[in-house]
Amino acid sequence: MKKTIFSLFMLAVGITAVNAQNVNKQYYPQPVTDNRNEIAIPPVDGYQVLKCDFHMHSVFSDGYVWPSYRVGEAWLDGLDVIAMTDHIEYLPFRDYFKADLNTSYKIAAQAAEQVGLMVIHGTEITRKQGEIGHFNALFIQDANLVPDPDPEIAIQNALKQDAFILFNHPGWLMDTIVWTPFQRKLADKGMIHGIEVFNSREYYPRVLSWCMDGGYTVFSNSDVHGVISEIYTTLRPMTLVFVKEKTQEAVKEALFHGLTLGFFDNKFVGKEELLSALFNACVHFTLHSKNGEKEVYTANNNSSFPFSFCIQGVTYNIEPFSSIRNIKVTEGENRALVVNMWCYEDRHPSVTVR
Secondary structure, eight states, rough: HHHHHHHHHHHHHHHHHHHHOOOOOOOOOOOOOOOOOOOOOOBBBTTTTEEOOOOOOOTTOSSSOOOHHHHHHHOOOOTTTTEEEOOOEEETTTOOOOOTTTHHHHHHHHHHHTTTOOOEEEEEEEEOTTOEEEEEEEEEEEEOOOOOOSSHHHHHHHHTOOOOOOETTTTTTTTSSSOOHHHHHHHTTTTEEEEEEEEEEEEEEHHHHHHHHHHHHEEEEEOOOOOOGGTTSSSSOOEEEEEESSSSHHHHHHTTTTTTTETTTEEEOOOHHHHHHHHHHEEEEEEEEEEEEEEEEEEEEEESEEEEEEEEEEEEEEEOOOEEEEEEEEOOOOOEEEEEEEEEETTEEEEEEE
């Protein structure tokens, strides 16, 4: 009897094992990677802050990925807006594609509808670096109408479409950064609206000063050609755009009014008033006690960005969504320099500890 019961038990165990695991084929699902990195930025003086990248390439110029892949990367990285800016002159893979110059935008825009990402129609006008340079035309209607042997006419063709003209990576392949005669002519004619202060892995402090002195809109873009995750292990470069609503019209208006900051390598660049407003929206100080002439504060960071600030010679680093305590300030001398922000090539913004 005991032997019969044991046999029945073993049979049941065997049936359960067979049902649970097919010995001929076992399925191992791929790890889930659709986890978007949400970048939290609180409202800043009534504006919402969009995370944007206005310079990237696909296989339709000299990039190595399909346009819809760029959309997937941007969505996972927490971006709100991207621009497809494939070259119009440099198309090394043209023999493999029968497509016009708008194709990468059309593919990306269709993919973006599925994830709620905004795609700006753009293109890159590409001529010899150090003489003419590279320029992104943003918010165009038809890239096929832009090309011309004369680079100035090509830019004018974009301007006829009410484009925003971005001067790309002025320091790329250069020993020093200066305006070339062609670039100065464009600037004097009002044909340059913004400049990249940061591109890929290059930072141009002098260009930040150009922007502040000349009223050009500040940009920080990836200029990505390969796979973005193989290039950046932390937050990618992005242009922060201050808008009242999330529409292409609002983004375009913000760019023309200079309502941007550049972010890269945990650093910020741009106008002092925008830098200060962003810091004050993200970092809040609470007075806890007084010790003689010293006031003691706690700081709380409610954003996805780290900040470093200096008060009376002491530097404090506050990580995303964290707090630091025992910030000692002499009563009446409550100014801080935010040292991972630059409002000029050699100047940090000053904020009030409050």
